[in-house]
Amino acid sequence: MREFLLGNEAIARGAWEAGVKFVSGYPGTPSTEIIETLATRFPETSPRWSANEKVAFEEGMGAAIGGLRVLVTMKHVGLNVAADAFMVFPYAGTNGGFVVISADDPGMHSSQNEQDNRYLARVAKVPVLEPSDAQECHDFVIAAMELSEQFKSPVMLRTTTRLAHHKGLVEIGERKEVEKREFIADAKRFSVPIYRLVRRPEVEKTLTALTAYAETCPFNRVEDSKNKIGVVTSGISYQYVKEIMPDVGILRLGMTFPLPAKMLREFCSRYETVYVIEEGEPFIEEYIRSLGIANVKGKELFGVIGEYSPGRLRKALELGDPSKPFTEGVNLIQRPPMLCVGCGHRTVFAALKQLKVTVSGDIGCYTLGALPPYEAEHTTFCMGASIGVAVGFERAGYDNAVAIIGDSTFIHAGIPPLIDAVYNKSHLTLVILDNSATGMTGSQPHPATGKDALGQPSPKLDLVAMCHASGVEKVEVVDTWQRKEIVNVLRRAIAHRGPAVVIARGSCQQLPEVKKWKIIPFMVDEVLCTQCDACFKVWCPAITRTEQNYPIIAANDCTACTVCAQVCPKDAIRLMEEVDA
Amino acid sequence: MKTYSLMFAGVGGQGSLLIAELTSLAAVGEGFDVKQTEVHGVSQRGGSVETHVRFGDKVHSPVVTPGEADAVIALEKLEALRFAHYVDAKDGTILVNDYELIPGSVANAEKIYPHETIDFLKSKGLRVSALPASKIARELGDGRMANVVLLGALSTLLPISQETWEKTLHFRIPARYLEGNLRAFASGKKVIMENV
DSSP, X not given: OEEEEXXXXXXXXXXXXXXXXXXXXXXXXXXXXXXXXXXXXXXXXXXXXXXXXXXXXXXXHHHHHTTOOEEEEEEHHHHHHTHHHHHHHHHHOOSSOEEEEEEEOTTOTTOSOOOOTHHXXXXXXXXXXXXXXXXXXXXXXXXXHHHHHHHTOOEEEEEEHHXXXXXEEEEOOOOOOOOOOOOOOOHHHHOHHHHHHHXXXXXXXHHHHXXXXXXXXXXXXXXXXXXXXXXXXXXTHHHHHHHHOTTSEEEEESEEESOOHHHHHHHHHTOSEEEEEOSSSOXXXXXXXXXXXXXXXXXXXXXXXXXXXXXXXXXXXXXXXXXXXXXXXXXXXXXXXXXXXXXXXXXHHHHHHHHTOOEEOOSSGGGGGGSTTTOOOOBOOSTTHHHHHHHHHHHTTOTTOEEEEEHHHIIIIIHHHHHHHHHTTOOOEEEEEEOSSBTTTTOBOOTTTTBOXXXXXXXXXXXXXXXHHTTOOXXXXXXXXXXXXXXXXXXXXXXXXXXXXXXXXXXXXXSHHHHTOOOOOEEEOTTTOOOOOGGGGGOOTTEEEOTTSOEEEOTTTOOOOOHHHHHOTTOOEEEHHHHHO | OOOEEEEEEEETTSOHHHHHHHHHHHHHHTXXXXXXXXXXXXXXXXXXXEEEEEEESSOOOSSOOTXXXXXXXXSSHHHHHHHGGGBOTTTOEEEEESOOOOOTTSTTHHHHSOTTHHHHHHHTTOEEEEXXXXXXXXXXXXXXXXXXXXXXXXXXXXXXXXXXXXHHHHHHSOHHHHHHHHHHHHHHHHHHHHHO
């Protein structure tokens, strides 16, 4: 039977069919839909959102050593967080099949960097499989589980944005239950630091065996041709090559670490010129060149930055460009991303701007606070960095430094730096934007929401108690839509000598349960409105203009957050019922 | 058979992703190989949304190449302008909803909005079919069905049978919206046939 599936849905389906009994991960584009699909369609795989990727990976290690088949999912930068465990796991090796998804984001559609995680796998000495379409996303997960058990090694399945977020037809199968493998206590194997000298040669033995396997791996496939041109390719780039150069010889590498030296030598010797076409860094290309093979061309033509596409490759290969841009000189106004209608972050950024403080930000929708009209977020790097950066700012003489972090990000990587700020006697002011969701990736639950990945009730982390337990004495909770109150609370927190936390609380408007709230929308009473434009400065996407230049609020979009009504000096923005009456 | 390439453009919340998916599912129903891709990420309500659909005997790339689309289906005029270069200038068609959504986050957006988009694209020698899909949908009772009006118009350009389209709508649209959407589909189809 065939289904039309997203790459990520196909991975989820494959994991279910492979008999996976434990899945952990942290939301991150473009990996999120894997666990979402498992949670809604395949709960018997026991999917969960973990506090962060390191925790997810370690839970997965435990489950796999305990004998289950395990899938762990994360985006590319998530693997940085999990790297400590990722690097040491191969020393012990796994018992049950263990596959980690690294979803890389060339083009940085929703990421802070481009990072080709095949290099991380090489450092860890972990084999890498790279599917080329949705069908292979499905098939490779199943194959990766078997490979992992065969070589007792964790396996990385690397996807990229276009692979994870494209749909295609997938031939699906049924679930195959796999018997749990017994865990046999063996300190010499599983207590790596003590027995590291014993384990180290084992890592090389496994790698040697995997390198031999790469030469016969069915996913490394040659499509020979009489053409003088050959192409070595992997991932989604394979599809683009088939599209633009249907007649060339192709070596499609489905396993990109370790690489098959013999196969590459033989293939390259059969063609006059060999193009190496891989999205991201020259991972395959560098290896081919290291073998002394000289008839290759790659990154000097195609580049390392951003996503590939058939159009881009065609230009690079001078195969003719069918597009005729005719909009040169036309003012194509952009639609910059905006905070959603009713988003609770809006008032916090307005307050920070008003208070003219130095703000270190974090990873989430609130990176938009760096853009106009707020321009009230001055640094953003990676998960949890806001707090450490603010502590550093303070030492550099910026006494009014404020860190701003979302609730999920705080739990993910904000707690150790908060403890550190207290311990090292910082005067840090921390704002936790508590919207009860991992908002940016689609409002997934987290430990402070009282719900697990399956939507079942779960013990709820008390953020106030957490901050107190870290040693912060001054913790204030404020309704995020009370714009004046937020300014007052922030002033008090900044003036406080010692660390202070402000929790700006209000649900993410994208949460399904919030969308169901019955609200009475606000509307503009044109009798009272003086067209002063104060409400436009709220920057709410639901407010536009009438032909007579009055503000108008889209009733279907309004969430009744009240912020525009709070700023109106004439009290002209009222509940629809009041205006109609 | 040739591979069809389609580019669906709109503003987040207009439902361009839905009609792209309906087209993909209809193509699957008709027995074609199909691939589809869209850009996720920070594009929330109010941002530009682009979805690529390709179908044929065997499809490799899910990504449409600029200059090769058989049709650009735009739910809004500015988005038609933004993605018009995707259309095959010789044989392709730009189907555009004659409707404007002024970006709320851009200063003076009303003044610099390209109100003359349709004439501009026609002046470049492109085949442009503009239809008042939002108006038609409002007259049918719900302006949000503008996307399906446009889909009805698109259906006249594709090798997919009316029966398959109807089956797909029945499969994908929730029961309480089905009747309205079937009417919206039929209206779009009728309007485009009358214009041609």
